[in-house]
Amino acid sequence: NAGVTQTPKFQVLKTGQSMTLQCAQDMNHNSMYWYRQDPGMGLRLIYYSASEGTTDKGEVPNGYNVSRLNKREFSLRLESAAPSQTSVYFCASSDNSGADTQYFGPGTRLTVL
Amino acid sequence: ILNVEQSPQSLHVQEGDSTNFTCSFPSSNFYALHWYRWETAKSPEALFVMTLNGDEKKKGRISATLNTKEGYSYLYIKGSQPEDSATYLCAFANQAGTALIFGKGTTLSVSS
Numbered sequence: 001n002a003g004v005t006q007t008p009k010f011q012v013l014k015t016g017q018s019m020t021l022q023c024a025q026d027m028n029h030n031s032m033y034w035y036r037q038d039p040g041m042g043l044r045l046i047y048y049s050a051s052e053g054t055t056d057k058g059e060v061p062n063g064y065n066v067s068r069l070n071k072r073e074f075s076l077r078l079e080s081a082a083p084s085q086t087s088v089y090f091c092a093s094s095d096n097s098g099a100d101t102q103y104f105g106p107g108t109r110l111t112v113l
Numbered sequence: 114i115l116n117v118e119q120s121p122q123s124l125h126v127q128e129g130d131s132t133n134f135t136c137s138f139p140s141s142n143f144y145a146l147h148w149y150r151w152e153t154a155k156s157p158e159a160l161f162v163m164t165l166n167g168d169e170k171k172k173g174r175i176s177a178t179l180n181t182k183e184g185y186s187y188l189y190i191k192g193s194q195p196e197d198s199a200t201y202l203c204a205f206a207n208q209a210g211t212a213l214i215f216g217k218g219t220t221l222s223v224s225s
Contacts, residue, residue, distance in 0.1 A: 033212060042202065042217035043157070050211075058212060090156060098209040099145035099164055104156035 002026055004105035006091050012111045013081045021076040021108050023091030031097040032074035034058075034066060036087040037107075043090065049074055050097045081112045115139055117205045119216035126193050127224055133189045134219040136203030140184030147204040147213060148177055148188055157202060160188075193223045 004025045013019055025032065033048040035058075045058030049068040063085060065077045074093075078085055089108045094100040118137040126132050138146065145164045149157040161170040166181040174191045190197055200220045204213035 035215075040217070043215045045212050045215075048212045056212070096209070097212055098206040099162060101147070101159040101162055102149075102157075102213065103159070106156055 004091055004093055004103050006089075006105035006108050008108060009106065010109050012113065013078075014113050015082060017081050017112075018077065018079050019081065020078075021089055021091075021110075022073070023075065023105060024073045025091075025093040025103070026072065027093060027095075027103065028071070029093040029095050029103075030071070031094045031100075032068065033092040033094075033102065034064075034074070034076045035090045035092065036060065036085075037090060038087050046076065046089075048097065078110075081110075083112045086110060086112045115205065115207060115214050117203060117214050117216040119201075119203055119219050121219060122217070123220040123222070125222045125224065128194060130193050130223075131189070131191045132193055132221065133187050134201060134221075136186045136188070136205075136216055138184050138186070138203075138205040138214075139207065140182060142207040143181040143184075144206040144208050144211075146179055146181075146186050147206075148186070149202040149204065151200040151202055151218065153199070160201075188219075190221070193221070195223045195225050197221060198223045 007022045034046040035043045047066040052071045091105040092102040094102045148160040151157040163179040168179040200218040202218045204215045
């Protein structure tokens, strides 16, 4: 049981480049989430998917797009990276959103130059 | 805008001290309150999920209480150990089917 996996672990981009962060879970969870972690800001929700086929914006969605590819996979895309998107990105999943425990992936450290 | 506040922002204690931190959240439309433990360079890990007013949860030396009427939860650590050093996050949900709103965390440092 791998839990929540994320790829890549590290990435360096130049301003304007695009990339997709991948996330997969093997716990048959319905809900998946993308967060970013910045110093002093805690965890901020970018987008979430309460169930397969649905996605909703979180607190900081600008500059990002998501795709819930199937029940297992939830990807985050940066279309035109900016230095302000330098952060650590965490994917998480839960059985359902709200009262169920979230399980986090190992994170992706992204630097935009 | 729903806001979750945690205090203190950080604290430093000696090994063996007991400590507690506070999480404040909106008292209306409560659904669930979560606590997570987040060690440096790792991912957050769940400690507790509480849904009922008056709930108390315990895991080893760590316990938590919940007051939904006044909108706060306390996390207690009894006899702190260096391995308890981490950031402790609380997160609030105001209804089923919504994402959690996280506080910024309390960072605990325990010296031996």
